[in-house]
Amino acid sequence: MMELICPAGTPAALKSAIDAGADAIYCGFNDETNARNFPGLNFSRDELRKAIALAHGRGAKILVAINTFPRAAAVDIWHRAVDDAVSAGADALILADIGLMDYTARRHPNQRLHVSVQAAAANPDAIAFYAENFGARRVVLPRVLSVPEIAEITRESACETEVFVFGGLCVMAEGRCSLSSYATGKSPNMQGVCSPPSHVTYEQTAEGTKSSLGGFAINRFGTSEPAGYPTLCKGRFSTAQGAGYIFEDPVSLDATTLLRGLRDAGVTALKIEGRQRGRAYVESVVRHFRHALAALESGSETDIASLKPFTEGQASTLGAYRKTWR
Amino acid sequence: MNDPSAASSGPLPTIPPLVALAMRPLPLLPLQLALGAVLRGIHRRNPAIFDRLGAHARARFGIKPIDLPFAFVVEAKPPRLSVVRELPQGLDARISASLANLLALLEGRVDGDALMFSRELVVEGDVEAVLALRNAIDDAQLDLATELSSLFGPLGAPARRAFEAARGHVIGSSGQSEQFR
Numbered sequence: 001m002m003e004l005i006c007p008a009g010t011p012a013a014l015k016s017a018i019d020a021g022a023d024a025i026y027c028g029f030n031d032e033t034n035a036r037n038f039p040g041l042n043f044s045r046d047e048l049r050k051a052i053a054l055a056h057g058r059g060a061k062i063l064v065a066i067n068t069f070p071r072a073a074a075v076d077i078w079h080r081a082v083d084d085a086v087s088a089g090a091d092a093l094i095l096a097d098i099g100l101m102d103y104t105a106r107r108h109p110n111q112r113l114h115v116s117v118q119a120a121a122a123n124p125d126a127i128a129f130y131a132e133n134f135g136a137r138r139v140v141l142p143r144v145l146s147v148p149e150i151a152e153i154t155r156e157s158a159c160e161t162e163v164f165v166f167g168g169l170c171v172m173a174e175g176r177c178s179l180s181s182y183a184t185g186k187s188p189n190m191q192g193v194c195s196p197p198s199h200v201t202y203e204q205t206a207e208g209t210k211s212s213l214g215g216f217a218i219n220r221f222g223t224s225e226p227a228g229y230p231t232l233c234k235g236r237f238s239t240a241q242g243a244g245y246i247f248e249d250p251v252s253l254d255a256t257t258l259l260r261g262l263r264d265a266g267v268t269a270l271k272i273e274g275r276q277r278g279r280a281y282v283e284s285v286v287r288h289f290r291h292a293l294a295a296l297e298s299g300s301e302t303d304i305a306s307l308k309p310f311t312e313g314q315a316s317t318l319g320a321y322r323k324t325w326r
Numbered sequence: 327m328n329d330p331s332a333a334s335s336g337p338l339p340t341i342p343p344l345v346a347l348a349m350r351p352l353p354l355l356p357l358q359l360a361l362g363a364v365l366r367g368i369h370r371r372n373p374a375i376f377d378r379l380g381a382h383a384r385a386r387f388g389i390k391p392i393d394l395p396f397a398f399v400v401e402a403k404p405p406r407l408s409v410v411r412e413l414p415q416g417l418d419a420r421i422s423a424s425l426a427n428l429l430a431l432l433e434g435r436v437d438g439d440a441l442m443f444s445r446e447l448v449v450e451g452d453v454e455a456v457l458a459l460r461n462a463i464d465d466a467q468l469d470l471a472t473e474l475s476s477l478f479g480p481l482g483a484p485a486r487r488a489f490e491a492a493r494g495h496v497i498g499s500s501g502q503s504e505q506f507r
Contacts, residue, residue, distance in 0.1 A: 009461065010378075010461060010464060010465035011465060012434065012464065012465040012466070012467050013464070013465070038457055038461070039380060039382065039454050039455075039457050039458035039461065040378040040379065040380070040382075040457060040458035040459070040460070040461030040462045040465075041378075041461045044377075196454070197453040197454040197456075197457045198453075198454040200453040200454075201453065202448070202449055202450055202453065203450070204448065204450065209445075209448070221445065223445070224445060225445070226443055226444060226445065227442060227443050227444075227445060228443065229439075276439070277437055277439055277440075278434055278436070278437040278438055278439070278460070278464045279434040279437075279464055279467075280434060280435055280436050280437040280440075281437035281439070281440065309440055309444065310437060310440050311443070312439075312443055313443060314443055314444060
């Protein structure tokens, strides 16, 4: 059966994920070394050690995401994160930066490495580079590939493959997007925070709720219109061709209906996005996919509509898995 | 509550306007004293909340249940709670939702982002402070029946059962999560 990899932004969410049937939980330190560096979120060193003890006692694994790119003159912060995660007993480190992978492979040669989605390794040659040079054992594939492409890559790669099955989507330039940096001066890729909440404002107007990022108005939602995250990629803009979502719609990925295809493609693990989400999300989404995987094994039906309340914009998509634009 | 069963099959119920109207003349001081004691109890039992709040521990939050004729001003450090008819100016952030959704959020039974997406939760002011508060509370795993019944001394056990029953009517046994079991 494919592994279910689940998010946790807090120790309580981690416990919810284990209770709901996670095979592994990914989490990060409460600093800029991970790509969900939001206030009140993430783990102290002590919390991580306790989380690993809890997870191992329940037969689950802990994958530590150190998946931002070290800033020049501040690389020590990232090295310390690697050393501390290894010392705490992490089952794998999820890394994006080749310098950090090199450091980890040299300093901790027995530590299992996973290539983060932030590395955007989207072809067998790129994946082979990580496997051959740093001993990477798994690659989290960027969300730009169709299921047949995933099957092809998995067949040609020495690495295990892991793919996202639920949650927020980026503009398919993972690890390379600078939209939020442009508007706020803070980088998702180096400081771990896309649309930092310190730069987000919501204003109630007669027409509805106006959301802004770094002073740029990015959307206005009518009173009962479903909303999305306040990110520029999901902003609604006026152009010469009309007004609308010019980058992407505010929707969440939901690949529940594609599990059979992903299994047949040889995928090792399924990942749920959402370390910034609450316990209710983690518990419900993890349980949903645990049931879906059990149903896949037994050949029974799965309710495919039940996650809608958790989706951005109250809508879901199959994303690139079923490409319609080529 | 107009539809107690709704908690397990859709959006949480709201207080009917007539009931809210009947509550309008009620004195606020007894409620303020009781909830202030609950807040101090939460403060004592959950010091980790303040670690997660970090730089926002001294923020002043205005909490407005949209279906009640009063609102709350809450500060975490030191723990202070005021019950007011209208939220004052000068708050760091304002949070508005139905009472049931606010209670469910307090217990981590609903997902704050999902409530934002469905427009059942409105946030204004310092979004960073609100996010820190949401994450700190979600991690604390608060049980409001336990917190409220702690005010009742030797009658704590029956009070707890009464609060659990009331919670079942207001937010169901598990809020948003319950829909997917």
